[in-house]
Amino acid sequence: MNILIIGPSWVGDMMMSHSLYQQLKIQYPQCNIDVMAPNWCKPLLARMPEVRNAIEMPLGHGALALGTRYRLGKSLRHQYDMAIVLPNSLKSAFIPFFANIPLRRGWKGESRYLLLNDLRSNKKDYPMMVQRYVALAFEKNRVPEAATIPVLTPYLTVNQTQQAETLKTFEKQTALLADRPIIGFCPGAEFGPAKRWPHYHYAKLAEMLIERGYAIEIFGSPKDVEAGENIRNALPQAQQVFCLNLAGQTNLNQAVDLIANCTAVVSNDSGLMHIAAATQRPLIALYGPTSPTYTPPLSDKAVIIRLIEGDLIKVRKSKDSAEGYHQSLIDITPQKVIEKLDELLAKS
Incomplete structure (x- = not known):
């Protein structure tokens, strides 16, 4: 057939x-x-x-x-x-x-x-x-009922030879990260900042992780370059060398290879979140007005953080902050995220 x-x-x-x-x-x-x-x-x-x-x-x-x-x-x-x-x-x-x-x-x-x-x-x-x-x-x-319908976990194959070629392509940029384990950030989201965790929260989380010996790689499309730079520029000057903004610099194949190379990923509800889940990386998924009931990351290594109840809130622009962030995402503190990340990495 x-x-x-x-x-x-x-x-x-x-x-x-x-x-x-x-x-x-x-x-x-x-x-x-x-x-x-x-x-x-x-x-x-x-x-x-x-x-x-x-x-x-x-x-x-x-x-x-x-x-x-x-x-x-x-x-x-x-x-x-x-x-x-x-x-x-x-x-x-x-x-x-x-x-x-x-x-x-x-x-x-x-x-x-x-x-x-x-x-x-x-x-x-x-x-x-x-x-x-x-x-x-x-x-x-x-057709089975929803309670019994089998949902096989999406996955993406990662060819080690191809991944090695991708890592070599970016080796000059990543050289300053030394041998630090990498935490991937995916700060972008379609339709603007209402679905994004604030850049200053990402920056504070990056600061805490860098102090612990990690490096940060930021992934996204060309539209996410500014969000990545806002995170990097909000870091203390001495730490910025350990935060690499790769948004807009990779094609999709390269992004998959680099995300698969991360120790863990922190992401808004976005396409890259689902890619991180499919590469079986430990994942912290941050939700605000969108609904994790409808489109959750499909991985047993993913932890969802959402502070509000209910289904999808149809908001394209938020007036909750000058930057357009939604209050439900502003309320997720970096401390909350790093605690969940610690728990997730301990299990992994």
Whole structure:
């Protein structure tokens, strides 16, 4: 059986989708799984052994482009027995439909009645996104309930030769860190500072860790360079040499290799948080207005810190501080984080 997955467009969602691919291999042991996703996803998919091919989705996140979708679907005809559509949008279901794939499976989403012929409508029975993904591995009348649905932990393979090459690429920058064990910081988050732990808290945590003999490596996209510099510049001058801001300097493959080299990681709720979980690094995950019930880090080496109750709070901008930080994240003290980190490292 050949299966086409229309994959998600976000790093964290892509990582959670790995649980689905693992379950498909259990349900259909001889299946081949191809994933259509944005080009940037390829480094992650290449590290998932269950995936045969990554097919580039050439269209941007909001583009309808029906003509392009038709041509792409037509090029995939007679190749697949089943398609699974993970995004909820109407447009994401067009390519499997145009490809004439016999079985087209997905959640009801955005009015896709004519495009999907195995349509699921009980999404609310599964409170976690990963459960919703895994449910699509099962035939419609055989889906386990949320309490018993198997969720296999996402993981990313790390090739030691490739990792050594990555470490060599950055050896001049990391030389001043000496042989100190590394704690990774992932201070960025999509949609701005409302989902971020304050930079001054990160800096205080870095100061305490450096005093204990650790070094800090900061990871993120080009958008996170400023957040990384704010952390580094808030450190005492003598300690700044032990804090390396790599945000915006790595590609995704390199980021995975470097995160996998860390002793532990401290992260906001972000895509890199899910990558750290998938590399099985001890992880402190800091949540504020987003919900760890819906998208937690899927690792038994992760500890979540959240001081408020309830589901997702839909906030893009916060007025709780001049910098735009949310009060629930401001209230998480560096002392609280280092205590949890100590406990986690002691177990590890």
